[in-house]
Amino acid sequence: xxxxxxxxxxxxxxxxxxxxxxxxxxxxLFLKGGSAGSMLHLSIGEEAVVGLTDAMRDGDSFTxxxxxxGVFLGxxxxxxxxxxxxxxxxxxxxxxxxxxxxxxxxxxGHLGANAIVGGGISHVIGAGLTYRNRGTGQISVAFFGDGxxxxxILYESMNMAALWQLPVIxxxxxxxxxxxxxxxxxxxxxxxxxxxxxxxxNAARADGAEVETVHDTARAMVSAAREGRPGFLEIDAYRxxxxxxxxxxxxxxxxxxxxxxxxxPLARARARLLAEGAAEAAELDRIxxxxxxxxxxxxxxxLAAPAPALSTMFQDVYAPGTPAPRPQADRLRAVLAEEAxx
Amino acid sequence: MTETTYREAIRQALxxxxxxxxxxxxxxxxxxxxxxxYGVTKGLIDMFGASRVIDTPISEPAIIGAAxxxxxxxxxxxxxxxxxxxxxxxxxxxxxxxAKSRYMFGGQIGVPMVLRTQGGTGRSAAAQHSQSLExxxxxxxxxxxxxxxxxxxxxxLLRQALRQPDPVVVIEHKGLYTMKGQxxxxxxxxxxxxxxxxxxxxxxxxxxxxxMLHESLAAADRLAQAGVEAEVIDLRCLNPLDExxxxxxxxRTGRAMVVTEAAVTGSVASDIxxxxxxxxxxxxxxxxxxxxxxxxxIPVSPALEKGSIPSADLVHDTALWLVTRKAPPWAA
Numbered sequence: 001x002x003x004x005x006x007x008x009x010x011x012x013x014x015x016x017x018x019x020x021x022x023x024x025x026x027x028x029l030f031l032k033g034g035s036a037g038s039m040l041h042l043s044i045g046e047e048a049v050v051g052l053t054d055a056m057r058d059g060d061s062f063t064x065x066x067x068x069x070g071v072f073l074g075x076x077x078x079x080x081x082x083x084x085x086x087x088x089x090x091x092x093x094x095x096x097x098x099x100x101x102x103x104x105x106x107x108x109g110h111l112g113a114n115a116i117v118g119g120g121i122s123h124v125i126g127a128g129l130t131y132r133n134r135g136t137g138q139i140s141v142a143f144f145g146d147g148x149x150x151x152x153i154l155y156e157s158m159n160m161a162a163l164w165q166l167p168v169i170x171x172x173x174x175x176x177x178x179x180x181x182x183x184x185x186x187x188x189x190x191x192x193x194x195x196x197x198x199x200x201x202n203a204a205r206a207d208g209a210e211v212e213t214v215h216d217t218a219r220a221m222v223s224a225a226r227e228g229r230p231g232f233l234e235i236d237a238y239r240x241x242x243x244x245x246x247x248x249x250x251x252x253x254x255x256x257x258x259x260x261x262x263x264x265p266l267a268r269a270r271a272r273l274l275a276e277g278a279a280e281a282a283e284l285d286r287i288x289x290x291x292x293x294x295x296x297x298x299x300x301x302x303l304a305a306p307a308p309a310l311s312t313m314f315q316d317v318y319a320p321g322t323p324a325p326r327p328q329a330d331r332l333r334a335v336l337a338e339e340a341x342x
Numbered sequence: 343m344t345e346t347t348y349r350e351a352i353r354q355a356l357x358x359x360x361x362x363x364x365x366x367x368x369x370x371x372x373x374x375x376x377x378x379x380y381g382v383t384k385g386l387i388d389m390f391g392a393s394r395v396i397d398t399p400i401s402e403p404a405i406i407g408a409a410x411x412x413x414x415x416x417x418x419x420x421x422x423x424x425x426x427x428x429x430x431x432x433x434x435x436x437x438x439x440x441a442k443s444r445y446m447f448g449g450q451i452g453v454p455m456v457l458r459t460q461g462g463t464g465r466s467a468a469a470q471h472s473q474s475l476e477x478x479x480x481x482x483x484x485x486x487x488x489x490x491x492x493x494x495x496x497x498x499l500l501r502q503a504l505r506q507p508d509p510v511v512v513i514e515h516k517g518l519y520t521m522k523g524q525x526x527x528x529x530x531x532x533x534x535x536x537x538x539x540x541x542x543x544x545x546x547x548x549x550x551x552x553x554m555l556h557e558s559l560a561a562a563d564r565l566a567q568a569g570v571e572a573e574v575i576d577l578r579c580l581n582p583l584d585e586x587x588x589x590x591x592x593x594r595t596g597r598a599m600v601v602t603e604a605a606v607t608g609s610v611a612s613d614i615x616x617x618x619x620x621x622x623x624x625x626x627x628x629x630x631x632x633x634x635x636x637x638x639x640i641p642v643s644p645a646l647e648k649g650s651i652p653s654a655d656l657v658h659d660t661a662l663w664l665v666t667r668k669a670p671p672w673a674a
Binding site for chain 2: 093097106111112116119121131132153157317322331
């Protein structure tokens, strides 16, 4: 039996498969009524982001958009804790407070997924200032979608990164859609790297159907960023499914979807590994099966995990040991008990 | 104990805070070479260097956002929003990001930053440079909020803010920067979250903060000449705020007035009045009054601007009316 190395094309294939399987189980979680809400944004079709997450190293930090499950898995997330969070459970990454759109993990450098388009981009500027001032050699990467290309704060942040030569990368995962608006209906110019280059960033576009192409571009960009030359990477991909779970994509044609799904980074990686003799079909099948089993486990875990206790709602608004919000019942009790006294 | 200005007290707090903690950085528009729009950070770039006193582009959302990211990764940034009015540009970063990160992320990632800004009227700076927007901050769970009204508080509330684990918004008053007062760097006027009684009195309580503290104290002096003893409580910290001393004072006197410079509808004063109404209903001789700015944008004309916010005269007349039931001439 082959041991899959932690890096290299086969490891990236495995990670992409795990992401695909995870996202499929998120869909099942929703259908089983086990998810917290329906605001679940699947990254199926965008798995080639692994080309960048695999070029980062321990200690690097990142923020993501609302469609960030794949990025987080790529950086080492535990699928059990992720799925539990998506289900709003106590042992999720955020104790059931954040969910799919606000998942984070300090230990893995995940400074937070964000449900405001572009909301987390500027945070990597601050992380970059920390690393620059302390000379740590870390980098920070902002992952976002093509929708954020229309947000002003992206341009403010790119300007600051270039101005201060920060160790940061802006990664636009262009899946062609901001909710139901295709990018040609939201962008006057679709040359996104040109916009970044105009700010003085090291800018490139990579084919999101080919994870190894993404990885080659990303590796060079990460090295440059570590030396204080910030970058912008557009990963050109296709969103296979609707915006969120309730969206059946009536705004696009089946023909377009079929064509988009031809650009499947997972299928392409498999074909390439086989063509290059880097892996046997049976080996890839084992990887696929293992990913399926693993994510079935995550789904079962999330469904079985306990819900948070109601009293935890008042925790973590502020740091422990500082004044906490007063539950409304306490206030009403105080007022009405005084009334009873009168 | 030394006599200094509100501006110098803030500047001293920044210097002492930066010397005490190498992770403290300042960032904002014109905080470095220019020395701050109101001169608060003058000379700090020479003392601490450009990597700790960072002049930023005019990008309010990214200034706050960068401070958030720096705070998340171990620095203790003081981001300056030149005017609180510019919060409109940056409110996503303030309210959705800084305030909510700790909670959304299950307590894993705090945002120990200070947002220094200033507000208020008095310089004919008109509708977009004169507002009192503290209610926007108070209405956002996750933000701490302080508004110093004295020189000593200008120093100590900022020093205390720099030790807090959560984002603190410090709203200074542009009309107080040149005010002189006593600074005792060893002794704060009160603990974090505690209101401070600036004057005691038996007939009514005036609860206020920031520059209105001084209008209220001036009014209290005149009320004393008329035989009315007003207690004046400086709220200082709006979040956290220990309400117990307020409730005690209002129950003791049976009359209360909350004075703010902000447009009164939806204001901090409205909320404080509601809390006191709930907590002190059986002890009140009169409704808790709110005295605030008119519900209008701030006009530029000095006469209109001045007339749109409470004055010592208005506080005096209204307090007298509340206690004696004798209406002032303007109410007739």
